[in-house]
Amino acid sequence: MTPKKVSKIRVNRILQNFNLYYNQDGQLVRRLLYGRKKKTNMWKPTNPTELYTLGLLIFTVVLAIISAIQIFLFIQSNRQATRASEAALSAAEAAVESNDISRQIMIAEQRPWIKHEVNIGGPLSYTAEKGWHFPLEYSLTNIGKSPGTMVSFYAQMIPFNISVYPKGSIVNNVPQGSPLPGTDIAEELQKISQIPEDKEWLKMSFGQILFPNELAKGLLNINANMELFEKAKEHEGFSGQFLVLVCVKYGSTLNDEMYRTAKSYQLWKTVSGQSITLEGETISASELALTESPQLFTKIIE
Structure with a gap:
């Protein structure tokens, strides 16, 4: 073999080692390799120590996998138990x-x-000692389906004031300032309906059981609060009528709640154009009328 051929062979081997070759145009290019992987040698145990190490490694991996599966199953079971709970x-x-x-x-x-x-x-x-007093007949009927317990009826009489502008506050027929407040019937009903919480209410009238369709009647003498009527003398909006506020309160055998019904009635003279005199007088029953107040919010039914 001539030195020239030997040199060419060496060059080709070098090019092959670097994946290089000459193309048809005589250009040196890199060869692209597809699907070829570099062959590697796997480690293989050759003595008892290496065999033991390999076995221990495999056992550890298997144990870790089993533990992971157990943890996963425990979490799923706990979630299902929580959802069920x-x-x-x-x-x-x-x-x-x-x-x-x-x-x-x-x-x-x-x-x-x-x-x-x-x-x-x-x-x-009216008397100077007791002020205004008025006898009120009442009847109670249980129209429900179970007994009413601790039944109590009570009433109050107050002056009926209406809201007006005070004298001298109207200039050129135009009201100035704010009017004097009148009697707030809704507020007064709330007050009287709360009396049992404030006082020993059984002593105010009676506490008894009223069975379905049973009727109870009575007469309640109302002694009015003298202070309220003295203040009404100074109020320019006194209507000439009194208000009678009544309330019945009762319980039930079905629960511990207390029920109440409160209404407002107007007491007035039937003689046309006449008002009740705040200074005091006696008016016979035939000259009196008692009618339910037509104003809004004059009832409490619970």
């Missing part, structure tokens, strides 16, 4: 709410309902 709790709460609603409906259908009626029981009179 939440579902059971929701079902229990729904059952309790349903029972409460059913009970409320039953109470509303079966509860006692006590209505009252009032009439004039005698003359309206």
Whole structure:
């Protein structure tokens, strides 16, 4: 072999080592290799120590996989248990709410309902010692389906003032400033309906059981608060009438609630154009009228 051929062979081997070759145009380019991977030699145990190490490694990997599976299953089981517990709790709460609603409906259908009626029981009179006093006849009827317990009826009489502008506050027929406040009937009814919470209400009239369709009648002598009527003398808006506020309160055998019905009635002279004199007088029953107030919010029914 000539030195020239040997040199060419060496050059070709060098080019092959670097994946280089000459193309048809005589240019030196890199050869692209596809699907060829560099062959690597895997480690193989050759002695007992290496075999033991390999076995220990495999055992550790298997144990880790088993532990991971157990943790995953535990988490899933815990989630399912939590969901089941939440579902059971929701079902229990729904059952309790349903029972409460059913009970409320039953109470509303079966509860006692006590209505009252009032009439004039005698003359309206005034004395310097007692002030104004008035006998009021009343009747209570349980129109509900269960007994009414701790039934109590009570009443109050107050002057009826209306809202007016004070004298001298109207200039050129135009009111100036604010009017004097009149009697707030709704507020007064709230006051009288709260009396049982403030006082020993059984002593005010009576506390008894009223069965369905049972009727109870009575006569209540109302002694008015003298201070209220003295203040009314200074109020320019006194209407010439009195207000009689009544309230009946009662309980139920179905629950611990107390129910109440409060109304306002106007007491006035039937003689045309005449007002009740605040300074005092005696007016016979035939000259009096007692009518339910037509104003808005003059009832409380619970």
